[in-house]
Amino acid sequence: MTLKPLSDRVVIKMLEAEETTASGIILAGSAKEKPQVAEVVAVGPGGVVDGKEVVMQVKAGDKVITSKYSGTEVKVDGEEFIVVKQGDILAIVE
Numbered sequence: 001m002t003l004k005p006l007s008d009r010v011v012i013k014m015l016e017a018e019e020t021t022a023s024g025i026i027l028a029g030s031a032k033e034k035p036q037v038a039e040v041v042a043v044g045p046g047g048v049v050d051g052k053e054v055v056m057q058v059k060a061g062d063k064v065i066t067s068k069y070s071g072t073e074v075k076v077d078g079e080e081f082i083v084v085k086q087g088d089i090l091a092i093v094e
Contacts, residue, residue, distance in 0.1 A: 001076050005044035008054045008086045012038035012066065013079070036065050037093060041081060056086060063093040 003011045015037045039061070046056040058064060071084035 003042055003074070003076060003081060003083070005042055005083060007044050008046055008049045008056070009044045009083055010040055010056075010058060010086055010089065011042040012064065012071070012082050012084060013041050014038045014082065015063070036068060037063060038066055038082070039063055046086075054086065058086065058089060058092060064089045065091045065093060 005011050040058050040063075042060055043056050043058055046054045048054070066082075066084060067088045067090060070088040071082040074081050074083060
């Protein structure tokens with residue numbers, strides 16, 4: 001099964017959070033922050049949303065930073081994805 005987002009929606013897959021700090025301390029599961037860096041899996045076509053023209057600025061394969069706790073989590077074929085609006089994406093990581 002594949003996900004094809006509609007309108008200004010973007011399907012992302014969160015990247016794993018660092019498990020060790022810069023000084024080499026291994027973090028327990030509860031001490032880790034929720035990751036904010038994700039990889040774009042699929043992008044909707046854009047178009048007119050709420051009366052405004054939306055041009056999609058991200059593409060599949062981009063690494064992006066999202067707002068914390070944004071989007072809707074979905075599980076497809078055992079993999080977890082998040083569907084967010086393009087406006088919930090804060091930056092593209094280059």
